[in-house]
Amino acid sequence: MAPAEDTAWICCTCANQYPPAPVPPADCRICTDDRQYVPHDGQRWTSLAELAAEGHRTVWADVEPGIRQLTVEPAVGIGHRGLLVTTPAGAVLWDPPGFLDDAAVDGVRDAGGLLGVARSHPHLCGVQIEWSRRFPGPDGRGAPVWVPRRDAAWVLRPDDAVHLWDDRVEVAPGVTLVRCGGHFAGSAVLHVAAAAGGAGALLVGDTVMVLPGHRRVSFMRSYPMLLPVPERYLDRLLAALDPLPFDAIHGGWSGLSIPSGARQALAVSADLYRAWLTGSAHDPDQDD
Numbered sequence: 290m291a292p293a294e295d296t297a298w299i300c301c302t303c304a305n306q307y308p309p310a311p312v313p314p315a316d317c318r319i320c321t322d323d324r325q326y327v328p329h330d331g332q333r334w335t336s337l338a339e340l341a342a343e344g345h346r347t348v349w350a351d352v353e354p355g356i357r358q359l360t361v362e363p364a365v366g367i368g369h370r371g372l373l374v375t376t377p378a379g380a381v382l383w384d385p386p387g388f389l390d391d392a393a394v395d396g397v398r399d400a401g402g403l404l405g406v407a408r409s410h411p412h413l414c415g416v417q418i419e420w421s422r423r424f425p426g427p428d429g430r431g432a433p434v435w436v437p438r439r440d441a442a443w444v445l446r447p448d449d450a451v452h453l454w455d456d457r458v459e460v461a462p463g464v465t466l467v468r469c470g471g472h473f474a475g476s477a478v479l480h481v482a483a484a485a486g487g488a489g490a491l492l493v494g495d496t497v498m499v500l501p502g503h504r505r506v507s508f509m510r511s512y513p514m515l516l517p518v519p520e521r522y523l524d525r526l527l528a529a530l531d532p533l534p535f536d537a538i539h540g541g542w543s544g545l546s547i548p549s550g551a552r553q554a555l556a557v558s559a560d561l562y563r564a565w566l567t568g569s570a571h572d573p574d575q576d577d
C-alpha cells in the first residue's frame with residue numbers, strides 16, 4: 290500500500306495549521322488549552338485543498354487608506370480578519386486567516402509583495418507558513434514570520450522563516466510590533482504610524498477586543514470561556530500602549546474598528562473594566 294500523502298492539517302475550530310503529516314495530530318494544542326475549547330462533538334481537521342473544494346474563498350475590502358482586510362467566506366475557524374498594511378517597501382500581513390487562495394496571494398502581490406507576517410497572539414496565526422512560502426526571499430527562505438519570544442512554545446508549525454522578537458521590533462518604516470501580554474504572554478499589537486491620517490493606528494487582534502458600537506474595548510484571558518485578565522496584566526498592557534501615538538484601533542473581526550478617538554475609548558474602557566473587576570463599581574439594585 291502506498292504511504293498516505295502528507296497534509297498540513299488545519300484545526301476546524303481554531304483554523305491554525307500544523308506541519309505536514311500523513312495523519313492529523315491527536316489533538317489541537319490551541320483548543321485543548323484552557324483559553325479555548327474542543328467542540329462537544331470532538332476534534333475535526335481539514336486542509337487547504339478541502340477548504341478550497343468546499344468553496345471557501347478570500348474576500349478583500351478596504352479598511353482605511355493603506356490598510357486592507359482579508360476575510361474568508363464562508364468563514365473558517367473563528368472567522369477573524371487578516372489586515373494588510375501597505376508601505377512603499379511592501380506589505381505586512383497581520384493575523385492571517387486559516388485559508389489562502391490565488392485571490393489572497395494576488396492581493397498581496399498587488400500591494401508590492403510580502404515583507405513578512407505577524408500575529409496578535411497564537412490563536413490568530415492561521416496559515417502563516419503558507420504565506421511565508423508563497424513569498425520567498427533571495428536566500429530561498431520564506432518571508433519572515435515574526436513571533437514574540439514569549440510565545441515561541443506556541444509555534445505549531447515550526448519553520449526557518451520564524452523570527453523571534455522580544456518587546457518591540459520595527460518591521461518596516463513606521464510599522465512596529467509591540468508586545469503587551471494579557472491574553473497571552475506574547476500578545477501584541479502592530480502600530481502603524483502613518484495610519485488614521487497620520488495620527489497612528491493600532492492593529493490589535495484581540496490583545497484589545499474592540500466591542501460593538503465602536504466606543505468600547507475589553508481585555509480577556511479567554512474570550513470563549515469569558516475569563517478576565519487580572520488588574521496587573523491590564524496595567525502592563527496599558528503601559529506598553531501608552532507611548533504609542535494613535536487615534537484608531539482596528540480589531541480582529543470585520544467591522545470592529547474604532548476609526549477615531551480610540552485613545553480616549555481605551556482609557557474609558559480600561560477604567561470601567563478595572564472598576565468592575567475590583568468591585569469599586571456596583572449595581573445599586575443589588576447593594577442592599
Ligand SMILES: [Zn+2]
Binds near residue numbers: 300301320
Ligand atoms: Zn484548534
